[in-house]
Amino acid sequence: MADQTLRAWLLTDTPTSRRHAKLSALYQGWLSFRSNTMAMVGLGILLALVLIAACAPILAPHDPFAQDLGNRLAPLGAERHVFGTDSLGRDILSRLIYGARITLYIVALVALIAPVVGLLVGTVSGYVGGWVDVVLMRITDIFLAFPRLVLALAFVAALGAGIENAVIAISLTAWPPYARIARAETLTIRSSDYISAIKLQGAGGLRIITGHIWPLCISSLIVRVTLDMAGIILAAAGLGFLGLGAQPPSPEWGAMISEGRRFILDHWWVATMPGLAIFTVSLAFNLLGDGLRDVLDPKAGE
Amino acid sequence: MSMVRIDGLDVWFGRARDRVNAVRGAAFDVARGESFGLVGESGSGKSTILRALVGLVPTWSGHISVAGQVLAARRAKAFYKQVQMVFQDPYASLHPRHSVDAVLGETLSLHGFRDIDARVVKLLDDVGLGQRFRFRYPHQLSGGQRQRVAIARALAPEPELLLLDEPTSALDVSVQAEILNLLADLRQEHRLTYLMVSHDLSVVGHMCDRLAVMKEGEVVEIMDVDALRAGHATHPYSQHLLQASV
Amino acid sequence: MTAPLLDIENLWVRFPSRQGVFDAVRGVSFTLGRERLGIVGESGSGKSMTGRAILRLIRPPGQVEADHIKLDGADLLTMSEAQMRAVRGQRISMVMQDPKFSLNPVMTIGAQIIEAYRLHSKASKSEAHAKALEMLEAVSIRNPERVMRAYPHEMSGGMGQRIMIAMMLIPNPEILIADEPTSALDVSVQRQVLDIMDTLVRDRGMGLIFISHDLNLVADFCDRVLIMYAGRVVEVCDADKLHAAQHPYTQGLLNSLPRLDAPRARLDVLQRDPAWSEAASVSGRR
Numbered sequence: 001m002a003d004q005t006l007r008a009w010l011l012t013d014t015p016t017s018r019r020h021a022k023l024s025a026l027y028q029g030w031l032s033f034r035s036n037t038m039a040m041v042g043l044g045i046l047l048a049l050v051l052i053a054a055c056a057p058i059l060a061p062h063d064p065f066a067q068d069l070g071n072r073l074a075p076l077g078a079e080r081h082v083f084g085t086d087s088l089g090r091d092i093l094s095r096l097i098y099g100a101r102i103t104l105y106i107v108a109l110v111a112l113i114a115p116v117v118g119l120l121v122g123t124v125s126g127y128v129g130g131w132v133d134v135v136l137m138r139i140t141d142i143f144l145a146f147p148r149l150v151l152a153l154a155f156v157a158a159l160g161a162g163i164e165n166a167v168i169a170i171s172l173t174a175w176p177p178y179a180r181i182a183r184a185e186t187l188t189i190r191s192s193d194y195i196s197a198i199k200l201q202g203a204g205g206l207r208i209i210t211g212h213i214w215p216l217c218i219s220s221l222i223v224r225v226t227l228d229m230a231g232i233i234l235a236a237a238g239l240g241f242l243g244l245g246a247q248p249p250s251p252e253w254g255a256m257i258s259e260g261r262r263f264i265l266d267h268w269w270v271a272t273m274p275g276l277a278i279f280t281v282s283l284a285f286n287l288l289g290d291g292l293r294d295v296l297d298p299k300a301g302e
Numbered sequence: 303m304s305m306v307r308i309d310g311l312d313v314w315f316g317r318a319r320d321r322v323n324a325v326r327g328a329a330f331d332v333a334r335g336e337s338f339g340l341v342g343e344s345g346s347g348k349s350t351i352l353r354a355l356v357g358l359v360p361t362w363s364g365h366i367s368v369a370g371q372v373l374a375a376r377r378a379k380a381f382y383k384q385v386q387m388v389f390q391d392p393y394a395s396l397h398p399r400h401s402v403d404a405v406l407g408e409t410l411s412l413h414g415f416r417d418i419d420a421r422v423v424k425l426l427d428d429v430g431l432g433q434r435f436r437f438r439y440p441h442q443l444s445g446g447q448r449q450r451v452a453i454a455r456a457l458a459p460e461p462e463l464l465l466l467d468e469p470t471s472a473l474d475v476s477v478q479a480e481i482l483n484l485l486a487d488l489r490q491e492h493r494l495t496y497l498m499v500s501h502d503l504s505v506v507g508h509m510c511d512r513l514a515v516m517k518e519g520e521v522v523e524i525m526d527v528d529a530l531r532a533g534h535a536t537h538p539y540s541q542h543l544l545q546a547s548v
Numbered sequence: 549m550t551a552p553l554l555d556i557e558n559l560w561v562r563f564p565s566r567q568g569v570f571d572a573v574r575g576v577s578f579t580l581g582r583e584r585l586g587i588v589g590e591s592g593s594g595k596s597m598t599g600r601a602i603l604r605l606i607r608p609p610g611q612v613e614a615d616h617i618k619l620d621g622a623d624l625l626t627m628s629e630a631q632m633r634a635v636r637g638q639r640i641s642m643v644m645q646d647p648k649f650s651l652n653p654v655m656t657i658g659a660q661i662i663e664a665y666r667l668h669s670k671a672s673k674s675e676a677h678a679k680a681l682e683m684l685e686a687v688s689i690r691n692p693e694r695v696m697r698a699y700p701h702e703m704s705g706g707m708g709q710r711i712m713i714a715m716m717l718i719p720n721p722e723i724l725i726a727d728e729p730t731s732a733l734d735v736s737v738q739r740q741v742l743d744i745m746d747t748l749v750r751d752r753g754m755g756l757i758f759i760s761h762d763l764n765l766v767a768d769f770c771d772r773v774l775i776m777y778a779g780r781v782v783e784v785c786d787a788d789k790l791h792a793a794q795h796p797y798t799q800g801l802l803n804s805l806p807r808l809d810a811p812r813a814r815l816d817v818l819q820r821d822p823a824w825s826e827a828a829s830v831s832g833r834r
Contacts, residue, residue: 011567013442014434021401021437031566193395196358197455200387201412202379211408215399343734344705445591474590474761476818479804483814501734508806508815531808546735547808 029295039291045284053100062091064098064251073267084269086259092273095251099274102252103281106167106236107229113171115221118178123209123217125179126186137183143176149238156244163252166245170235174228178221185217219296226289230282237278253278303370305463305495306332306355311364313347313354324350325362326519334369334462337489337496339506339527341543342516348499349390352465355497356387368463383413386456390468392448396440402426402451403436406458413459425454428491430484446477450484457488464489466498470505482509503547507531515540552579552834553722553755554602557615561597561779564609572597572610574779578832580723584749584756585832586770586787588763590801594779595759599725602757603636619723638668641716643709645728650712651700658696661715668719683714687744706737710744717748723755731760742769763801767791774832775801778825784832797824 011028015021033039052059061080068089076084083092125136143151155169189195190213198212239245240254241261248255253274260271313325325347332338340348354362357377366373368385389395396405406422415421426432429450440448449469456464469485470478482505489496500506506513507527515523515537523537535541561573573594578585589595601612604624617624619639624632636642644650652660661680665671671679677696684692687710700708709729716724726745730738746769749756760766766773767790775783775798783795793799800818 013438015437018401018403018437021403021439025439193389193391194397197387197389197395197452198397198408199358200356200382201409201455201459202382203408203412207412212397212400215397343736475763475801476590476804479806479815480817482806483817486814504806504808507808508811531811542736544808546739 033291033295036291036294038287039294042284042287042289042291045280046288049100049281049284050104052097053104056097056101060091060094060097062094064090064094065249066090073263073270075267076269083273084267086256086270087263090249092256092270095256096253096273096277099251099253099256099277102163102246102250103233103236103278106163106170107233109164109167110171110174110232110236111225111229113167114174115178115225117171117175118180119182119214119217119221121175122179122182122184123186123213126183127190127205127209127213133183136179140176140179143173144180146173148173149235152235152239153242153244156239161244161247163246163250166236166239169239170232173235174232177228178224181220181224182217185220186213189213189216223289223293223296226285226292229285229289233278233282233285303334304331305334305336305369306330306338306497307365307367308351308355309365311351311354311362311366313350313359313362315359315361324519325354327364328516328519328521330514330521330524332495332497335493335495336512337498337510339510339513340497340499340516341501341503341506341513343501343543345518346516347519348516349467352387352467352497352499356385356465357381382461383459384461385463385465386459386461387465387467388449388452388456388469391472392445392452393440393472395452396448398440401437401439402431402443405451405455409455409458415458421458425458428457428488429454430480444477445473446480449473449477449481453481453484453488457492460492461494463495463497466496468500469498471501478505485509503530503543515543551621552581553620554580555616555618555833556602557617557833559598559601559612559614559617561594561601561606562611562613564611571779573601575829576774576776576779576781576832577829578774578781578784579834580755580757581834582753582755583772584746584758584770584787586766586773587757587759587776588761588766588773589776590761592778593776595761595776596727597779598776599642599727599757599759602725603640603642604632605636605642637664637716637721638719639721640723640725641719641721642725642727643712643716643729646732651708653700656697656699657703657711661696661711661718664715665718679718680714683718684711686717686748687711687714688740689714704737705733706741709733709741713741713745713748717752720752721754723757724749725757725759727759728761729758730765731762738765763790763798763805772832780825780827780829781832782824782827782830784830795824796821 010024012024015024068085070089071085072087072089074081074085078084081091081093083096086092121136121140125133151173152169155172156165159165159168195208195212198208236245237254237257240252241258243258246252246255256274257271260274264271309329311325311328312323315322315324328351340351342348350359353359355366360375368381403422406425407418410418410421422436423433426436431447431450435443435447443451466485470481473481486509488494496509498506498509507530510527512524512526513530514521517539523535523540525535529535530544533544535544556579557577559573559576560571563570563572576598587595587598597606600606602617602624604612606612612625614625619635624635627635651657658680661683662673662676665676665679680696681692684695689695689707689710703711729745730741733741758766758770767787770787773785773787773790774781775795777797783793783798785793791802793802800816803816804818806815
């Protein structure tokens with residue numbers, strides 16, 4: 001009964017307070033998201049990843065850095081090492097669990113930097129127009145013209161290897177598409193009646209961009225970011241693989257593949273296990289992105 | 303003294319070869335407290351005059367004055383306390399992610415009011431919506447309710463002149479009657495001056511005291527509504543419009 | 549009396565939603581002979597849904613149910629999708645509100661008309677071309693050769709709608725469904741388009757279903773009118789007697805219109821009676 005009334009309260013068409021209206025809107029979104037099974041699977045995997053990263057010290061059976069040269073390259077299902085050990089005898093499962101932290105760290109940082117830069121550049125460019133638009137968009141074009149990994153490589157080479165620099169490099173190469181999307185959306189929003197209406201209240205450009213244009217651009221950017229997340233993880237892994245991202249002995253998944261590459265024929269699990277981890281997380285982000293698109297971007301769904 | 307005076311108004315879009323003259327040499331006066339209609343078919347430039355007046359179209363020349371003040375290229379903030387506009391399509395004129403409360407609250411705070419809560423309540427009552435609608439989002443409102451919100455937003459700064467750009471053309475006839483009655487009541491209560499654009503002669507005939515007929519960017523005739531009702535249109539185009547709409 | 553062209557019995561259109569099933573059309577029955585039948589109502593009354601349901605153009609999750617929708621005795625509801633395609637356009641055509649969305653923007657008008665024609669008949673290219681010219685002339689387009697080479701964006705609203713009508717009439721359908729065909733047009737153009745539609749429908753002895761929100765227009769233009777409210781038909785009457793309509797809803801709609809010849813200080817506001825949407829649908833069968 002209490003469940004019934006809460007549900008009715010959340011699904012009402014006549015909210016009674018600001019908070020009620022917000023919660024109601026959120027609940028409606030959650031309901032349509034929940035009806036998408038694949039998106040829920042993606043969300044589940046990602047929540048599990050967050051949980052694993054948070055509880056790494058409890059979950060990991062071994063110290064990820066503890067070497068045991070006597071027990072190196074132990075196969076899958078070996079005693080005390082479910083996923084086997086790598087070339088220095090470190091437990092692969094424990095390294096994967098700790099590696100989740102690094103993956104999340106990279107994902108979170110890139111997700112904070114790239115779309116925000118893109119949103120800023122795109123909306124300002126679209127709203128202000130004129131020469132500002134021309135200058136900003138040509139800069140965007142220049143960044144877009146470079147192959148992503150090559151540009152990231154150049155940045156890392158200039159800034160030095162390391163996770164933070166890898167994140168910065170990836171973010172710098174990731175923002176131009178977001179700027180493009182944000183600008184295109186801004187151009188259609190700019191000429192709409194509700195923007196004219198707020199202009200007639202004497203609102204300035206800053207207020208219109210942040211208060212009226214951003215809320216409409218953000219949903220499509222969030223969708224795009226989740227769909228790109230797989231690519232970002234792979235780019236980070238790629239940098240790690242090339243030895244330009246996380247440095248050994250850090251258990252970054254890409255670096256782990258790079259190490260395992262030498263034994264790929266005889267000891268395939270050393271490279272395969274982190275590869276599977278990257279695959280699973282990338283897939284989860286893609287599924288989530290698809291589900292979010294249905295909820296946030298009604299245009300694509302119709 | 304006249305509320306609006308427009309003389310020799312030209313409005314154009316585009317530059318050089320692409321230039322389209324949307325309005326050519328328009329001239330009319332709207333007295334204080336009067337309700338004045340602009341009638342014409344699509345593309346006649348009637349909405350463009352409103353947009354030039356409020357500063358949404360910057361490319362115009364000629365004379366526009368509101369309450370004796372000649373308008374320059376840029377509008378001062380005080381101008382928008384005096385002049386407000388209601389748009390044609392209530393589905394496009396409200397921000398899809400802003401609740402009614404947010405729309406009215408932001409408008410009030412932009413105009414420097416302090417007692418925002420009380421004023422939002424008052425505005426909603428004024429347009430016949432009431433408290434229940436305060437926290438709804440546009441998609442939870444019908445077309446007529448949205449237009450009421452848009453009218454409340456226009457009334458928020460307590461303007462003297464309200465520009466109405468086909469305020470009922472997107473609505474059903476029964477809702478149109480409600481909105482037209484509301485506009486008539488508000489005009490009386492707040493002593494507003496209306497400048498109303500419409501393609502519907504019977505709506506203008508109902509709402510306005512005088513009207514200007516526009517064709518291809520030019521004002522072809524200005525007349526009293528009584529003359530319109532009696533069928534005393536002199537210009538052949540006005541007669542044609544009158545015939546088509548009876 | 550001859551058998552009707554179209555015979556619809558107990559038509560329902562349902563949309564399942566989170567809050568339960570929403571019935572857009574509720575038990576509508578009518579027949580259509582060689583006449584001009586108007587369907588009027590406000591937005592959300594189910595008038596457009598009725599038109600689309602006849603052609604089975606309701607998108608899922610929407611569902612169409614009826615005892616039957618018979619076209620010359622054959623039930624459209626039991627036809628396969630392939631058979632339906634042959635019906636759409638060939639035997640029943642539909643004209644929508646905005647021609648801009650119905651015409652392909654990157655094809656010339658001539659190419660589109662010719663394609664539409666050749667889809668239904670095995671005419672040669674030159675034959676189709678001649679037919680297209682003839683049709684454009686029939687809808688009073690002054691310079692058909694030039695219009696054939698033009699793209700949709702070069703046309704005004706009135707021209708576009710006339711072209712749509714021409715296109716829909718080429719296969720010589722038995723029934724034309726016009727869904728607010730003139731609402732996007734100016735008054736003076738409106739009359740022209742209606743006159744053209746009227747002549748064509750009369751000359752060919754077609755049945756016309758004219759869906760509109762404009763009571764006066766329908767009263768002028770149609771023979772018989774169904775008035776819809778909340779998915780139901782509340783009243784059926786002859787168009788010339790519409791102004792003497794009995795149902796309070798119809799009267800309310802008529803009284804809420806401002807009139808030039810009868811000035812009033814206030815317009816009458818429609819008082820909606822919940823009983824209207826509960827009452828059974830009135831049959832429009834003859």
